[in-house]
Amino acid sequence: MNLKIPFNNSKLPINYLLKNGSVIDPDKNTIEKKDVLIEGKIIKALKKNISVDEKKFKIIDCNNFFISPGIVDMRVNIGEPGFEHKETIKSACKAAASGGVTSIVCMPNTNPAIDQPAIIQSIQRKAREVSLSKVFCTGCITRGAKGNEICELQLMKEFGALGFTDGNKSVSNARVMRRALNYAKSFDGLIIQHAEEPELTQGGMVNEGEFATRMGLTGIPNYSEAMIIERDLWLVRDTKCRYHVSHISTKESVEIIRKAKKDGLPITCDTAPPYFILNELSLENYRTFSKLSPPLRTEEDRNNIINGILDGTIDVIVSDHTPHDQDAKRLPFNQAEFGGIGLETLLSMTLNLVKNNNLSLTKAIALITKNPSEILGLKTGKISPDSEADLIVFDLEKPWKINSESFHSKSKNSPFDGILVQGKNLMTFVRGRLVYKS
Amino acid sequence: MIEEKVFKNYPHKHLLGIEGLLPDSINYLINLSKKYANYLEDNNQKLDDLKNKTCINLFFENSTRTRTSFELAGKKLGADMLNISVGSSSIKKGETLIDTAMTLNAMQPDLIVVRHNDAGAVKLLSEKVNCGVINAGDGPHEHPTQALLDSLTILRRKKTISGLKVAICGDIMHSRVARSNIHLLNTLGAEVRVIGPATLIPKQIESMGVKVFYKMKEGLKDVDVIIMLRLQLERMSGSFVPSIREYFRYYGLNNEKLTYAQPDALVLHPGPMNRGVEIDSELADDLDRSAIFEQVQMGVAVRMACLKALVKDR
Numbered sequence: 001m002n003l004k005i006p007f008n009n010s011k012l013p014i015n016y017l018l019k020n021g022s023v024i025d026p027d028k029n030t031i032e033k034k035d036v037l038i039e040g041k042i043i044k045a046l047k048k049n050i051s052v053d054e055k056k057f058k059i060i061d062c063n064n065f066f067i068s069p070g071i072v073d074m075r076v077n078i079g080e081p082g083f084e085h086k087e088t089i090k091s092a093c094k095a096a097a098s099g100g101v102t103s104i105v106c107m108p109n110t111n112p113a114i115d116q117p118a119i120i121q122s123i124q125r126k127a128r129e130v131s132l133s134k135v136f137c138t139g140c141i142t143r144g145a146k147g148n149e150i151c152e153l154q155l156m157k158e159f160g161a162l163g164f165t166d167g168n169k170s171v172s173n174a175r176v177m178r179r180a181l182n183y184a185k186s187f188d189g190l191i192i193q194h195a196e197e198p199e200l201t202q203g204g205m206v207n208e209g210e211f212a213t214r215m216g217l218t219g220i221p222n223y224s225e226a227m228i229i230e231r232d233l234w235l236v237r238d239t240k241c242r243y244h245v246s247h248i249s250t251k252e253s254v255e256i257i258r259k260a261k262k263d264g265l266p267i268t269c270d271t272a273p274p275y276f277i278l279n280e281l282s283l284e285n286y287r288t289f290s291k292l293s294p295p296l297r298t299e300e301d302r303n304n305i306i307n308g309i310l311d312g313t314i315d316v317i318v319s320d321h322t323p324h325d326q327d328a329k330r331l332p333f334n335q336a337e338f339g340g341i342g343l344e345t346l347l348s349m350t351l352n353l354v355k356n357n358n359l360s361l362t363k364a365i366a367l368i369t370k371n372p373s374e375i376l377g378l379k380t381g382k383i384s385p386d387s388e389a390d391l392i393v394f395d396l397e398k399p400w401k402i403n404s405e406s407f408h409s410k411s412k413n414s415p416f417d418g419i420l421v422q423g424k425n426l427m428t429f430v431r432g433r434l435v436y437k438s
Numbered sequence: 439m440i441e442e443k444v445f446k447n448y449p450h451k452h453l454l455g456i457e458g459l460l461p462d463s464i465n466y467l468i469n470l471s472k473k474y475a476n477y478l479e480d481n482n483q484k485l486d487d488l489k490n491k492t493c494i495n496l497f498f499e500n501s502t503r504t505r506t507s508f509e510l511a512g513k514k515l516g517a518d519m520l521n522i523s524v525g526s527s528s529i530k531k532g533e534t535l536i537d538t539a540m541t542l543n544a545m546q547p548d549l550i551v552v553r554h555n556d557a558g559a560v561k562l563l564s565e566k567v568n569c570g571v572i573n574a575g576d577g578p579h580e581h582p583t584q585a586l587l588d589s590l591t592i593l594r595r596k597k598t599i600s601g602l603k604v605a606i607c608g609d610i611m612h613s614r615v616a617r618s619n620i621h622l623l624n625t626l627g628a629e630v631r632v633i634g635p636a637t638l639i640p641k642q643i644e645s646m647g648v649k650v651f652y653k654m655k656e657g658l659k660d661v662d663v664i665i666m667l668r669l670q671l672e673r674m675s676g677s678f679v680p681s682i683r684e685y686f687r688y689y690g691l692n693n694e695k696l697t698y699a700q701p702d703a704l705v706l707h708p709g710p711m712n713r714g715v716e717i718d719s720e721l722a723d724d725l726d727r728s729a730i731f732e733q734v735q736m737g738v739a740v741r742m743a744c745l746k747a748l749v750k751d752r
Contacts, residue, residue, distance in 0.1 A: 208641050209641050209642050210641070210642040210645040210646075212640070212641070213640040213641055213642055213643050213645075213646065214457070214617075214645075214646060215557055215558065215579060216557035216558075216576070216577050216578035216579030216580070216614060216617060217557050217558075217577075217578075217579075219640070219641060285558075285561065286557070286558030286561060286562065327534070330534070330536055331534065331535065331536075331562075332535055332554065332556035332557075332558060332559035332562055333556060333557060333558045333559075333562075334556040334557065334558075334577070335556060
C-alpha cells in the first residue's frame with residue numbers, strides 16, 4: 001500500500017537523530033534540550049551533543065521545537081467494521097498520525113460490536129496493513145453492548161483488549177455492572193464506564209437548563225452522570241476492581257471522583273476537549289456539530305472540569321473522536337447524531353490549557369501520554385533510552401485556524417471548526433518510523 | 439391597496455421566532471394586522487397585495503387551523519397558495535429536510551410557511567432557501583404568528599399590553615405557544631406568569647422573564663389575561679400528570695378559578711381545546727370572557743400581515 005505524502009508507511013529502516021529539541025519527559029517532569037537518537041524501533045540515546053555518522057543517520061534539526069512521547073488516545077471511535085462511510089481504520093490512522101496520536105484505543109461500538117476475540121484480531125490485522133499509528137482495542141462489557149450478559153472478558157484481554165466498556169452506552173443494570181466489576185477483578189481487568197442514567201436521558205438532546213428551555217429541546221439533567229458514578233462507586237468499594245469513568249462533563253462528577261480518590265478507591269477518569277473548551281452556548285442556532293454525548297454543559301461545569309484537570313482529579317484527556325458523515329449531522333437537531341471528531345485537535349486543545357490555564361507543559365503532556373498509558377498497562381507514553389520510539393515533534397507557538405475540511409479524518413464534524421488555536425504537531429514517529437511529517 | 443405610510447417595515451428576511459425581535463418590528467406586524475383585521479370586518483373582497491406571488495405551505499405535522507389560516511390569508515391577498523403535507527410527499531420516502539428545502543427553492547416560491555415537529559428545523563430549512571420563511575411552529579420552540587394573534591386579540595380587548603398581568607397555564611414544557619408568548623409579552627411590557635404542575639414546567643424558565651406558580655389560586659391572582667394551553671392526550675395519563683380528572687381539578691379553568699383573576703379577565707386558548715381537560719366547556723363558550731373564536735379570526739389578519747411583510751418584490 002502506498003500512502004501519499006505526508007504519510008509514510010514504508011517498512012524500510014531509517015535511523016534518525018533529532019537535534020537540539022526541548023525534550024519533555026512526563027515521567028521525570030522535566031524539559032531539557034537534548035538530542036534523541038533513534039535506531040531501528042528504539043530510542044538508543046537521549047543526551048546532549050550526540051554525534052553520529054551522517055551517512056547512517058538522518059539528522060533532523062528540532063531547535064525551537066518540543067519532542068514528547070507520542071499521544072495515547074484512549075477513546076476513539078474508528079467506524080470499522082460497520083460504519084466505513086464515516087471512518088475507516090486507514091482514515092482514522094491518518095488522522096491520528098497527523099494529530100500526533102501514536103496509539104489509538106478504539107471503542108467497541110462497531111458493528112458487529114467488539115464483543116469477541118475474532119473482531120479484535122481482524123481490526124489489528126487491518127491496522128498492521130495501514131501501518132501508521134498503533135491501534136489497540138477495548139472490548140464490550142456485555143454482548144452486543146446490550147447491557148444484559150457479560151462477554152468473554154478474559155479471552156478478549158488475552159487477545160489484546162485493554163479494557164472493557166459498552167462504548168457510548170452506560171451499563172445501567174446495577175446487577176450486571178456488579179458482576180462485570182467482580183469478574184474483571186479476578187484478572188485485574190479495567191472497566192470503563194460511560195456514565196449516564198439512560199432512563200433520565202431518554203429523548204434528551206442538550207444539557208437541561210435555561211438554554212434547553214429556550215431552544216425547546218429536551219434536556220439531559222446534569223446529575224444523570226453523577227448518579228451512575230455514585231452508584232458504581234458502591235460497587236467498586238465492594239469489588240475493588242479498577243474503574244475508569246470516561247469523558248466526564250460536570251462539576252458534580254469531578255467532586256465525587258475527587259472524594260473517591262481521597263478515600264483510596266481504584267478509580268480514574270478522563271475528559272475530552274469540548275468539555276473544557278466549550279459550553280452549551282456553542283449550540284446556538286441549533287449547531288449539530290456541537291451535539292455531543294455527554295452534552296456540552298454550563299460555564300460553571302467547564303470551569304470545574306478545568307479545576308479537575310489542574311488538581312489531578314482528572315487523569316487523562318481523550319479526543320472522544322466520533323466521526324459522523326454529513327448526512328448524520330445536516331438534520332434537524334433532534335434527528336442529528338451525537339459526537340464530534342477530535343484526533344487532529346487533541347494536542348492543540350490540550351496545549352490550550354498550558355496557554356490559558358497555567359497548566360505546566362509536562363503535566364499537560366502527561367495527561368495525553370504517560371497517564372493513559374499507565375492506566376491501560378501499555379509500554380508506550382514515555383521517552384527514555386531503550387523504550388520504543390513513539391514520539392512527536394511539535395511547535396508550541398504555531399498559530400492556526402481549525403479547518404475541518406483540511407482534516408484527514410473521513411468525517412468533518414469537528415465542534416471546533418473555525419476556532420483559532422496555537423500549537424501544532426510537526427512529526428510523528430511510531431516504533432522509530434517517521435509516519436507523518438507536515 | 440391598504441395605506442402603509444405610518445409604518446416603516448419589517449427588517450428581517452424570515453420570521454422564525456419572536457425571540458430577538460425589537461418592539462418596533464413586533465408593533466409593525468401588529469399594526470399591519472390591525473389594518474387587515476379592520477379591512478376584513480368591512481369587506482368580503484380579495485386584495486391584490488400579493489398578486490402573482492406564490493407561497494408554499496409546508497406542513498410536516500398535522501394541522502388544520504394554522505394551515506387553513508395561512509391558506510386563507512394568502513388567498514385574501516391574492517397570492518397563489520400551495521399546500522404540501524407530509525403524508526403525500528417524498529419526505530415519507532426518506533428525503534432529508536435539506537433536500538426538500540433545496541427542491542422547493544428551485545421552484546422559486548416567494549415565501550415558504552413551515553411547520554415541523556423538531557425544534558430548530560425551520561431555521562435549518564431557512565438557511566437553504568432564497569425566499570423568506572415563516573415558522574408556523576417548530577417542535578416546542580416557537581410559534582410566532584400564534585403569539586402575534588394572541589397579542590392582537592388582547593390589544594383589541596384591553597387597548598394596551600404594557601403593564602398587564604398575563605398568566606399562561608398548563609403544559610408549558612412542550613408548548614411553542616408559551617415560549618413565543620413569553621418573548622412577545624415581555625417585549626411589549628407585560629408581566630408574565632406561568633402556572634402548571636412542576637412536571638410540565640421546564641427547568642429555569644424564570645430566566646426567560648416569568649414568574650412560576652404551581653397553584654392556580656396563587657398564579658391567577660389579579661391577572662388580566664389567562665392563556666390556557668392544550669394538554670396533549672399522550673401526556674395526560676400517568677406520564678406527566680396522573681389522570682385527566684386530577685388535572686382538570688387542579689389546573690383546569692372553570693368559573694370558580696376564574697374568580698381569582700381580575701373581574702374582567704380575558705381567557706384565550708390557542709386551540710384545539712380539550713373541553714373538560716384544561717377548560718370548562720361552558721366557560722369556553724362564554725363570549726364575554728373567552729376570546730377563543732376572536733383569536734381564530736385575528737389569526738387570518740395576522741397571517742396576512744406576516745405574508746405581506748415577508749414577501750419581497752423581485
